[in-house]
Amino acid sequence: MTPAGTIVVVEDEPQMRRFLRATLAGHDFRIVEAGTLAEGKMAVAREHPTLVLLDLGLPDGDGIDLVRHLRAWSEVPVIVLSARGREGDKVAALDAGADDYLTKPFGVAELLARVRVALRHARSAMAPSIDPILEVGPVRIDQARHEVTVEGRPVRLTPIEFRLLLLLALHAGKVLTHGHLLREVWGPGSVEHTHYLRVHMAALRRKIERDPARPQWLVTEPGVGYRMRDATP
Numbered sequence: 001m002t003p004a005g006t007i008v009v010v011e012d013e014p015q016m017r018r019f020l021r022a023t024l025a026g027h028d029f030r031i032v033e034a035g036t037l038a039e040g041k042m043a044v045a046r047e048h049p050t051l052v053l054l055d056l057g058l059p060d061g062d063g064i065d066l067v068r069h070l071r072a073w074s075e076v077p078v079i080v081l082s083a084r085g086r087e088g089d090k091v092a093a094l095d096a097g098a099d100d101y102l103t104k105p106f107g108v109a110e111l112l113a114r115v116r117v118a119l120r121h122a123r124s125a126m127a128p129s130i131d132p133i134l135e136v137g138p139v140r141i142d143q144a145r146h147e148v149t150v151e152g153r154p155v156r157l158t159p160i161e162f163r164l165l166l167l168l169a170l171h172a173g174k175v176l177t178h179g180h181l182l183r184e185v186w187g188p189g190s191v192e193h194t195h196y197l198r199v200h201m202a203a204l205r206r207k208i209e210r211d212p213a214r215p216q217w218l219v220t221e222p223g224v225g226y227r228m229r230d231a232t233p
Contacts, residue, residue, distance in 0.1 A: 003028055003029060003030040004027065004028040004029050005029055005030070005049070005050030005051060005119065006029070006030045006031075006032060006047050006048075006049040006050055006051075007024055007029050007030070007031055007032070007049055007050065007051045007052070007053060007115075008032045008033075008034060008040065008043045008044050008047055008049040008051075008052045008053070009021070009024075009031060009032070009033050009034065009053045010034045010035075010036075010037070010039070010040035010043070010052065010053070010054045010055060010058065010063065010066065011033070011034075011035070011053070011054075011055040011081070012035045012036065012055060012057070012058050012059055013055070016055070016081075016104075017033050017035075020053060020081075020111075021033070023108050023111065023112070024115075027112065032047050032049065035058075035059075036058055036059055036060045036061075037058045037060045037061040037062075037063070037065060037066055038060055040052075040054070040058070040063075040066050041066060041069060044070060044074070044076065048076075049076060050076070050077075050119060050122070051076065051077050051078075051079065051115060051118060051119060051122075052070070052076055052077070052078045052079070053079050053081055054066060054067065054078055054079070054080050054081065054098070055080075055081055055082055056080060056082040056084055056089065056093065057082065057083070057084070063080065063082070063093075064092055064093055064096050067080075067093060067096040067097050067098050068096050068097065070097070071096065071097035075122070076122075077099045077100075077118035077119065077121070077122045078097065078098045078099055078100075079098070079099060079100045079101070079102060079114055079115065079118055080093045080098045080100070080101045080102065081102050081104060081106070081111075082101070082102075082103065082104060083103070083104045084103075085103045087222070087223030087224055090175075090221075090223075090224045091177050091178075091179070091223075091224055091225075094175055094176075094177045094180075094224065094225070095177055095179055095180065099118050099121070099174055100114050100117070100118055100174060100175060101175065101224075102114060117173035117174070117230050118173075118174075120173070120230070121171065121172070121173055121174055121230075132144035132145075134166070134169050134170065136169045136172045136217070136228060136229075136230065137216075137217055137229065138150050138151040138217075139165070139169065139208060139217065141165065141166055141169055143166065146159075146162055148162065148165065150207070150208055155207050155208065156207075157204075157207065158203075160185065160186075160200055161200055161203060161204050161207070163184075163185050164181065164185050164197075164200055164201070164204060165204055165208070165228075167181065167184055167185060168181075168218065168226060168227070168228035169228055171228070172228045172229070172230040173227065173228070173229070173230030174227065175221050175224060175225055175226070175227045176225050176226060176227070177224055177225040178191075178194050178197055178224070178225050179191045179225075180225065181197055181225060181226065182194070182196065182197065197226070201218060201220075201226060204218060205218050216229065217229050
């Protein structure tokens with residue numbers, strides 16, 4: 001049987017490596033394990049994996065250094081698995097180039113869902129597309145016409161709202177930090193102005209969500225940023 005892909009697991013705790021090996025091998029992934037930062041670098045260079053699962057607290061360094069090292073030459077999806085639950089650690093990992101961040105302990109279903117989303121996003125980023133239509137759940141975005149419909153209903157967005165929604169939709173399922181969104185939508189001089197995001201996200205939710213107070217699609221990652229939920233099973 002052809003494996004679903006190769007996953008490099010960079011994790012120094014043997015018990016966690018066993019758990020990840022059993023979980024992922026049971027879903028037809030080939031698993032390559034590394035227990036240190038140095039071993040992780042060598043494993044990724046040797047294996048050219050489809051995904052990296054990375055702990056931050058490694059015996060010979062910080063996992064964020066591996067994310068930065070990878071982003072210098074590779075776009076392989078990286079999901080951080082860490083006991084560090086502080087917002088600052090999440091932001092640092094995501095800003096360094098990680099695709100997602102799971103705080104230990106986590107369940108099997110959540111891990112597999114995040115893996116599927118990361119792999120799906122990587123495939124869409126690699127596949128050339130000339131289709132200007134982007135659909136996420138009930139939201140349909142016509143990139144060429146700058147038109148948006150929700151459940152078939154036309155929605156009028158300001159230029160800023162359109163750029164913000166499009167950026168989130170292009171990376172559906174992935175957390176985008178406040179800094180990333182501000183740089184991409186407003187420019188590099190706006191990274192400290194998080195109130196811009198709060199105001200425009202509130203406006204977007206009023207236009208997109210059935211219940212803006214309990215958003216289903218435009219989800220807040222507290223202290224970190226926002227995620228547009230990926231509706232694909």
